[in-house]
Amino acid sequence: MSFDPQVTKMILTGIWETVFMVFGSTLIGYLIGLPLGVVLVVTRKGGVHPVPVVNAVLGFIINIFRSVPFIILLILVMPFTRALVGTTLGAKAVIPPLVIASAPYIARVVESELAEVDGGVIEAAKSMGASDWQIIYKVLLPETKPSLILGAALVLTTVVGYSCMSGFIGGGGLGDIAIRYGYYRYQIDIMLVTVAILVIIVQIIQETGTRISIHTDKRIR
């Protein structure tokens, strides 16, 4: 067995790097993706403020980003990453491609969640004199809060998977360890440990998301 203190330390660092990459890039991803999702749902036909052209153009661009496989995106955005963070190696260097991959995905997830709001409720808000902006932050977002939380858990778990893929280009984190030791050095035991830790991380994220979502949802009970 090869679990000396050095390996343990490496794995602990890997956990931290993975958590840092996943939460960091998802956070930035939401800063971009959430407004985009709102725009998608508000400008669609029958939306709060339909602007079909904006909706079509934005949807088209998002689809382009969504159709590039992540492993290729990692390589495509390398020049951009280098310009932005000064390196293409390590956990920090993976954040730009993770954000570029997650933001359009987040936009679509948010879009489908906000679309759940009943048209009648929006109409009622309009009848009370609410502006489009007020409808967004007082109706659409609060009314879908439980779904948004559940969606965030979905996004985080997906980004965990993406972050591991970045191990192939030396991205750091648990995926990097699994690939280096399991794939290149045939040290299956270390790979299995990292996989087990990844499973636990995903379970924790999902379970936490589900619980918070149920807790905040006032439609139940």
Add this chain to the structure above:
Amino acid sequence: MAEPIISISHLRKEFRGAKNTVEAIKDISIDVMPGEIYGIIGLSGAGKSTLVRCVNFLEKPTGGDVIFDGRSMSELTPKQLREVRQEMGMIFQQFQLLEQRTALRNITFPLEIRGVKKEEAKARARELLRIVELEDRENAYPAQLSGGQKQRVAIARALATNPKVLLCDEATSALDPNTTNSILELLKKLNREMGITVLVITHEMEVISRICDRVAIIDHGVIAEEGNVADIFMAPKTRIGRELILGDAVSEVKFSEGKYYRITFDGRQSQEPVIANIVLRAKAPVNIMYAQTRDVGGTARGQMVIQLPENEDQQREVLQYLNFAQIPYTEVDTVSAGDDREEEEEEET
């Protein structure tokens, strides 16, 4: 005569689809006076929901205009329109409460929109909860309330900004009869005590006869007839009017061959044995097909559908007696009652 609070003039609304254009409202003019309860009744698809949405410009009319409290709705800027909407409360069939807010915070919603301070809004909301008799449920979420309670919260919410008018779009159609009654009583109380003008949209004559002062019957995007509820109930002039007033009788009565008449009573005739007199006069039996009593504007009014004898002389005798006794009557269109309302006139076989 006072100025109308809502004046709908030559309103038209088309919905342009990819293939065809649907004319939901063809040419409707209605004046609603301050302080009255005005009813608009029609079958589903008659255009009544579109009409009420044109009043607060949730739907922008294709033609014509709405004058609300002296202001032309079509000339307002979007910002002015939002302000004017705060002077018109609206309630809906499906209540449309915010599911993630408590009853209290649902009622403060329109006040937040207006920028009222939090504490002030809460105080106002509590006052409204008292008015709709739900003061003990301020922390309940809509999921914890019954249909009638949800509608009460919705009414409180609609009243929060002290509107001049309350628009009710099928407000009781999702409720059971008892709850319907209590909501109608509440609307009547609000009208009486706060002087708020109420515009009621419904497909149920029961709602109209219980609370409305005046009614417009709309059919295929136009007004078929309009007038005082009592007058229209006693003697509807149009086929659609008769059909709506007869209501469930049409489906309950199995009309066969023969002549059917609907006769109405307004309480005065209670001293007279009308049916017995008809039988004595015509010397032939009449068959009572359907009978019902309704509370119209506070007085009990009855309606009855009778089948006349086959002999034409006897029929004439019956009608003569009805004329003599001043009992309003109309012939019931047995052929088309219920389904087909095309232009064919009332020639019976």
